[in-house]
Amino acid sequence: MKTRTIITTFLAAAALCACGGPKSSDSKMDKFVSDLMSKMTLEEKIGQLNLPATGEIVTGEAKSSVGAERIKAGEIGGLFNLKGADKIREIQRIAVEESRLGIPLIFGMDVIHGYETVFPIPLGLSCSWDMEAVEESARIAAAEASADGISWTFSPMVDISRDPRWGRVSEGNGEDPFLGSQIAKAMIYGYQGRPGHQFETGEQIMACVKHFALYGGAEAGRDYNTVDMSRQRMFNDYMPPYKAAVEAGVGSAMASFNEIDGVPATGNKWLLTDVLRDQWGFGGFVVTDYTGISEMEVHGIGTFEEVSKRALNAGVDMDMVSEGLFTYIKGGLKDGSISMKTVDAACRRILEAKYKLGLFEDPYKYCDVEKAAKVVYNDEHRAVARRIASESFVLLKNEGGLLPLQKKGTVALIGPLANTAANMPGTWSVAAQHDRTTTFLDGMKETLGDKVTVLYAKGSNLTKDYDLEMRSTMFGRELGRDERSDAQLLSEALSVARRADVIIAALGESSEMSGESSSRSDISIPDVQKNLLDALLATGKPVVLVLFNGRPLTIEEEAAKVPAILDVWFGGTETAYAATDVLFGDVNPSGKLTMTFPKNVGQIPLFYAHKSTGRTLGEGEWFTKFRSCYLDVDNDALYPFGYGLSYTTFSYSPVALSSTEMTANGKIKASVEVTNTGAVAGKEVVQMYIRDVVGSSTRPVRELKGFKKILLQPGETQTVEFEIDVELLKFYDFDMNYVAEPGEFKVFIGGDSKTKNEASFNLS
Numbered sequence: 233m234k235t236r237t238i239i240t241t242f243l244a245a246a247a248l249c250a251c252g253g254p255k256s257s258d259s260k261m262d263k264f265v266s267d268l269m270s271k272m273t274l275e276e277k278i279g280q281l282n283l284p285a286t287g288e289i290v291t292g293e294a295k296s297s298v299g300a301e302r303i304k305a306g307e308i309g310g311l312f313n314l315k316g317a318d319k320i321r322e323i324q325r326i327a328v329e330e331s332r333l334g335i336p337l338i339f340g341m342d343v344i345h346g347y348e349t350v351f352p353i354p355l356g357l358s359c360s361w362d363m364e365a366v367e368e369s370a371r372i373a374a375a376e377a378s379a380d381g382i383s384w385t386f387s388p389m390v391d392i393s394r395d396p397r398w399g400r401v402s403e404g405n406g407e408d409p410f411l412g413s414q415i416a417k418a419m420i421y422g423y424q425g426r427p428g429h430q431f432e433t434g435e436q437i438m439a440c441v442k443h444f445a446l447y448g449g450a451e452a453g454r455d456y457n458t459v460d461m462s463r464q465r466m467f468n469d470y471m472p473p474y475k476a477a478v479e480a481g482v483g484s485a486m487a488s489f490n491e492i493d494g495v496p497a498t499g500n501k502w503l504l505t506d507v508l509r510d511q512w513g514f515g516g517f518v519v520t521d522y523t524g525i526s527e528m529e530v531h532g533i534g535t536f537e538e539v540s541k542r543a544l545n546a547g548v549d550m551d552m553v554s555e556g557l558f559t560y561i562k563g564g565l566k567d568g569s570i571s572m573k574t575v576d577a578a579c580r581r582i583l584e585a586k587y588k589l590g591l592f593e594d595p596y597k598y599c600d601v602e603k604a605a606k607v608v609y610n611d612e613h614r615a616v617a618r619r620i621a622s623e624s625f626v627l628l629k630n631e632g633g634l635l636p637l638q639k640k641g642t643v644a645l646i647g648p649l650a651n652t653a654a655n656m657p658g659t660w661s662v663a664a665q666h667d668r669t670t671t672f673l674d675g676m677k678e679t680l681g682d683k684v685t686v687l688y689a690k691g692s693n694l695t696k697d698y699d700l701e702m703r704s705t706m707f708g709r710e711l712g713r714d715e716r717s718d719a720q721l722l723s724e725a726l727s728v729a730r731r732a733d734v735i736i737a738a739l740g741e742s743s744e745m746s747g748e749s750s751s752r753s754d755i756s757i758p759d760v761q762k763n764l765l766d767a768l769l770a771t772g773k774p775v776v777l778v779l780f781n782g783r784p785l786t787i788e789e790e791a792a793k794v795p796a797i798l799d800v801w802f803g804g805t806e807t808a809y810a811a812t813d814v815l816f817g818d819v820n821p822s823g824k825l826t827m828t829f830p831k832n833v834g835q836i837p838l839f840y841a842h843k844s845t846g847r848t849l850g851e852g853e854w855f856t857k858f859r860s861c862y863l864d865v866d867n868d869a870l871y872p873f874g875y876g877l878s879y880t881t882f883s884y885s886p887v888a889l890s891s892t893e894m895t896a897n898g899k900i901k902a903s904v905e906v907t908n909t910g911a912v913a914g915k916e917v918v919q920m921y922i923r924d925v926v927g928s929s930t931r932p933v934r935e936l937k938g939f940k941k942i943l944l945q946p947g948e949t950q951t952v953e954f955e956i957d958v959e960l961l962k963f964y965d966f967d968m969n970y971v972a973e974p975g976e977f978k979v980f981i982g983g984d985s986k987t988k989n990e991a992s993f994n995l996s
């Protein structure tokens with residue numbers, strides 16, 4: 233039996249804030265930008281702040297408001313969501329050759345979880361807890377996007393959310409600020425390069441941390457809704473990932489749609505200037521979200537003219553789509569509500585971004601048509617995407633070791649998600665090519681060859697309600713509504729199921745059931761699919777539920793009756809192969825949840841790092857009068873944060889501390905020995921949580937403060953060690969001081985957030 237010691241290290245914050253990391257010295261950049269700005273007219277400066285949508289723009293033609301004439305006149309600083317190196321090259325040519333000063337445009341896109349090679353949706357990717365994999369996925373996304381003309385991505389989305397009704401939880405990294413911060417850094421390193429080496433190659437693009445800030449705190453989980461929270465919760469739980477992104481040198485930030493303390497983020501000077509720039513030292517540029525400026529009029533804080541000026545004065549540099557800055561800056565300069573200094577500062581930040589990207593040296597740097605053909609969606613990238621997808625899947629249940637399945641006999645693959653290509657990549661995969669994505673059915677057949685006979689039936693539509701299905705399958709993600717009756721679909725499925733040894737039910741959400749503007753008040757598996765599942769279980773054959781979902785679902789009933797459940801989220805273009813790899817044992821699942829699965833919607837928000845009330849329930853209790861609980865459900869999660877099974881088992885030694893006393897400048901080590909007690913090799917995410925037992929303000933019952941993913945062979949033991957220093961124990965107190973308070977701390981180390989494996993130490 234081998235024993236190795238692993239000391240955990242996290243992606244260290246850059247010692248000095250890289251703040252967009254210019255590749256040349258600042259003074260060289262300053263001089264270049266100053267020289268250029270000295271030649272610019274006011275109109276040209278204002279033009280740099282303008283980011284219209286591409287609309288109908290096509291190569292060399294001016295068809296819409298975003299036409300060649302506007303580019304030639306210098307009225308536009310950048311464009312977004314235009315696809316193809318050839319098209320972008322031609323538009324760039326107009327800017328460079330036909331505008332007065334030849335300033336290149338910046339081309340942005342929502343490259344959220346991959347470009348044409350699509351990786352798991354961010355919520356799924358976060359469940360890998362593998363920071364190297366996260367960074368690699370962003371590096372590949374940047375390599376593909378940059379080859380195809382894109383130099384700027386509206387990613388990473390790092391909004392913490394504890395409300396799975398909100399559809400955009402699929403785009404984030406779950407509920408935890410510590411994990412979210414590590415992922416924010418890994419994504420930015422992947423897109424831009426490591427601090428000190430950012431934008432050195434033509435394969436790195438500028439990241440944009442979004443949505444700043446607190447967008448995931450929307451009331452009732454309804455998209456775009458009001459956010460209202462205490463400063464303590466804001467800075468302890470929601471702000472850390474944005475701050476981590478700034479520390480990692482993110483080049484740009486996107487203001488969020490929501491209000492904060494009664495002022496929409498887009499017009500919130502405290503947020504965009506005092507916190508982001510003055511406190512955190514952000515040196516990049518701020519772009520609004522889509523029509524973020526004009527929407528402030530609807531929020532009710534002023535006319536379009538007033539909110540446009542307010543946005544600029546608050547710290548916005550670039551206006552996505554509203555054209556408010558373009559329209560009203562001149563008037564603001566005249567009436568004194570805007571200063572030339574503010575306009576210059578915004579213009580300078582946009583030009584600096586272009587300079588850092590190397591666009592002034594070579595405006596066509598990102599438009600090499602031949603390179604695009606070689607790099608985009610190549611076999612190497614797809615192989616990585618397949619590996620990473622399989623790391624993101626979470627095995628929720630595996631009664632009697634039903635999984636992995638043997639590669640023999642007959643399998644019935646049944647369900648509305650089994651034979652769709654367009655729904656595999658997941659929401660916000662705008663560059664995905666659906667005709668090149670493999671369906672679950674085809675991928676399974678291809679992977680298993682003639683070893684297993686794979687039968688198929690749709691079994692049911694997505695939902696009984698036609699309109700709901702249409703709303704849930706937009707943007708080319710149609711499922712092809714089957715016009716047969718529910719009974720006919722079911723009867724076909726049962727006749728297929730009866731011929732099989734095992735049934736794989738591919739059920740859950742369509743990809744557009746989560747994502748932007750896809751909030752749900754009922755987050756269960758839709759009606760007709762539940763009926764299908766019951767009928768399949770009634771056959772008496774073993775049933776494996778393969779769950780497709782962009783959010784935690786309420787699956788308490790299914791969890792009670794289905795023997796095996798594998799959550800595959802939306803695993804990207806390679807989902808079909810990766811899911812087959814895991815189901816048939818070529819890959820041992822190792823994902824762990826990054827967002828709590830509640831038992832029902834009424835428990836929401838339900839998250840592991842909650843506070844203790846004065847009337848807390850005892851361990852294992854359900855209802856007690858005059859305690860903080862429900863009459864009709866207990867307080868526990870169906871599946872807690874950090875949970876996930878493997879085809880092997882792991883045992884943990886008790887937590888060992890190098891000392892039970894820690895001084896303010898000292899450090900202690902916490903360690904456990906983890907052993908693979910099963911028969912196959914497997915990866916385990918070892919998680920460390922800390923509880924600050926008594927604080928000047930109440931503290932969460934536990935908080936994630938370290939994790940390490942390790943691979944163990946059968947019988948192998950590794951010692952996993954975490955270093956605890958005072959930084960790890962700090963929090964924002966009542967007066968918003970960032971402090972670690974002396975006293976007792978508990979350390980928990982185990983395989984999920986419920987672990988009882990604990991020890992304690994004292995901070996003096």
Ligand code: BGC
Nearest residue numbers: 313342386442443521522748
């Ligand atoms: C979304 C952003 C996105 C932008 C540009 C908005 O609706 O909120 O996340 O980056 O559109 O497509």
